[in-house]
Amino acid sequence: MTSPSKVTKRRKEKSNNGVAEKPEKQTVPDDNKNGKGKETKKFKYGPLPSFPSQRVWSRGIIIIGVVIYIFYFSKSTKESVLAKQSETYIRRSQVVECSTEFLEDIKQYKGCIPEKCGRYVSDKIVTVQEADILKKLAIRVMADGGSSGGASIMDLHTGALSYKDTFINVYAQSGENKVLTAEEKKIYQLVRKKIQTSIAESFGIEFNSLHLTYPTFFSRLTGVEPKTRHDEYWHEHIDKRTYESFHYTSLLYLNDYEKDYKGGRFIFLDNIEKPTKNVTVEPKKGRVLMFTSGHENPHYVERVTEGQRFAITVSFTCDSTKAIADPKM
Numbered sequence: 001m002t003s004p005s006k007v008t009k010r011r012k013e014k015s016n017n018g019v020a021e022k023p024e025k026q027t028v029p030d031d032n033k034n035g036k037g038k039e040t041k042k043f044k045y046g047p048l049p050s051f052p053s054q055r056v057w058s059r060g061i062i063i064i065g066v067v068i069y070i071f072y073f074s075k076s077t078k079e080s081v082l083a084k085q086s087e088t089y090i091r092r093s094q095v096v097e098c099s100t101e102f103l104e105d106i107k108q109y110k111g112c113i114p115e116k117c118g119r120y121v122s123d124k125i126v127t128v129q130e131a132d133i134l135k136k137l138a139i140r141v142m143a144d145g146g147s148s149g150g151a152s153i154m155d156l157h158t159g160a161l162s163y164k165d166t167f168i169n170v171y172a173q174s175g176e177n178k179v180l181t182a183e184e185k186k187i188y189q190l191v192r193k194k195i196q197t198s199i200a201e202s203f204g205i206e207f208n209s210l211h212l213t214y215p216t217f218f219s220r221l222t223g224v225e226p227k228t229r230h231d232e233y234w235h236e237h238i239d240k241r242t243y244e245s246f247h248y249t250s251l252l253y254l255n256d257y258e259k260d261y262k263g264g265r266f267i268f269l270d271n272i273e274k275p276t277k278n279v280t281v282e283p284k285k286g287r288v289l290m291f292t293s294g295h296e297n298p299h300y301v302e303r304v305t306e307g308q309r310f311a312i313t314v315s316f317t318c319d320s321t322k323a324i325a326d327p328k329m
């Protein structure tokens with residue numbers, strides 16, 4: 001029998017000659033059991049560690065792993081991202097089947113029936129400079145009011161502005177012509193027209209079949225605890241159910257998710273009663289989100305946990321009797 005020291009010596013000689021070696025399995029006598037003759041494997045890096053109840057532990061770990069796997073993959077809601085804050089999109093879309101209620105309602109409006117229902121996101125309709133001007137305007141006008149809860153709105157068409165737990169009319173206080181500068185009014189109208197053009201192109205409908213409708217408003221959302229139900233902006237809803245005249249909803253985001261505030265993502269659901277899939281839009285300065293306002297697009301806004309989130313909801317109807325005018329120049 002070759003002694004272990006001789007084996008080692010011979011190996012060293014071989015590798016000195018530069019010949020690649022295959023690691024050999026060695027066998028050594030097992031002195032613990034029955035004394036002689038029994039051989040046991042010797043591993044390259046020494047014997048495997050062992051500890052009391054090894055089998056119980058390893059089974060336990062496997063079971064925990066399986067439970068975590070099942071929990072994760074059977075989670076009732078799966079998430080995907082339609083638009084990330086860090087990306088810039090010319091146009092990104094997702095088609096969803098129009099709800100029967102929506103089709104039934106919209107078919108009476110010539111030139112306003114979408115080729116397909118769905119969602120569009122674009123970072124190329126409104127510039128960052130235009131978004132900045134509108135954000136500054138929102139900050140300035142809202143400084144005269146603001147909700148005592150987490151959601152403040154400002155409607156430039158009616159003058160409504162959140163104030164503590166109610167609303168005031170900014171035009172009644174300072175006169176219609178003193179609230180906005182001529183430049184701000186021009187930008188506001190230009191942005192509104194660009195969004196309208198993009199909705200018409202995206203959904204394959206006529207520009208003139210769309211009318212700006214009520215409510216079209218600026219929003220400032222924060223993590224402050226709600227004081228009235230108007231402050232609870234995070235509930236799942238369908239725009240057509242909440243605001244009857246809506247046919248096409250758009251959002252213009254005025255600042256950045258993650259940079260200016262935490263939380264506050266826009267989430268589409270596949271089903272309002274029992275959602276199984278979420279599709280997320282991360283707000284970005286100048287980003288426009290457009291979608292059909294029917295039951296095919298239930299959604300909500302996540303609660304903001306830090307900072308202030310600014311956006312404008314720009315709403316369109318196909319019903320000319322529900323049209324509203326731009327703020328007076």
Ligand SMILES: O=C(O)CCC(=O)C(=O)O
Nearest residue numbers: 219239251266301311313
């Ligand atoms: O601010 C948003 O992103 C969405 C707001 C919204 O859902 C709405 O105004 O109906």
Ligand SMILES: [Fe+2]
Nearest residue numbers: 237238239299
């Ligand atoms: Fe909404």
